[in-house]
Amino acid sequence: MKKTILAVLAAGMLAIPSIVSAATPYVSASAGLGFISNHEETLLFSTTSNETSYDAGPAFNGAFGLQAGIFRLEAALGYQTNSADESTNNTSRATMLTYMANACLDIPIESESVKPYLLLGLGGATITLERTNGDEDDDSAMSVQVGAGLGIKASEQVTVDVGYRYFTAFDLFTNDITSHQVLIGARYAF
DSSP: OHHHHHHHHHHHHHHHHHHHHHOEEEEEEEEEEEEEOOEEEEOTTSSOEEEEEEOOEEEEEEEEEEEETTEEEEEEEEEEEEEEEEESSOEEEEEEEEEEEEEEEEOOOSOSSEEEEEEEEEEEEEEEEEETTSOEEEEEEEEEEEEEEEEEEOSSSEEEEEEEEEEEEEEETTEEEEEEEEEEEEEEEO
16 A cells, blocks of 8 residues: 555656646736634633624735646735724724735636636735734734636736635734735736
């Protein structure tokens, strides 16, 4: 059994250079709206918690990736900022900087001009909470995102991308922070 697993791993490692050499590089950029779900901040050494609700805010994402057939791998950076709508802990704004590794699957359908896709990303996030008194609290954590969308071929090299992403950063300020993003952008293949 161990020999079989090692043989499969070795074959996979040897195949990586040929897959990468056959891949098409691309860059992408997108913008849209981000919605942070109500965030409950539990105070350390206390049973008290504070809750903040947020207004919708701008969200931006950029990525560099490689596409091989129906698969895409990309390194992505994201930014989102949301003003607090109502807060019991004097939070005025939340800002998220995300750094993710995404895997995308372009679902094969008959249409050559429209391709639906699924996305799964793993990485990290740094969240900064600005307080009304001018103080800032920031924390970093592991994060995951899932998404879906449509790629609409505009030309041989340009694809318009319309999508949705659900994002969670774990254990920030002792509770998870979640966000929903609706984005529109473009991918340029070299």
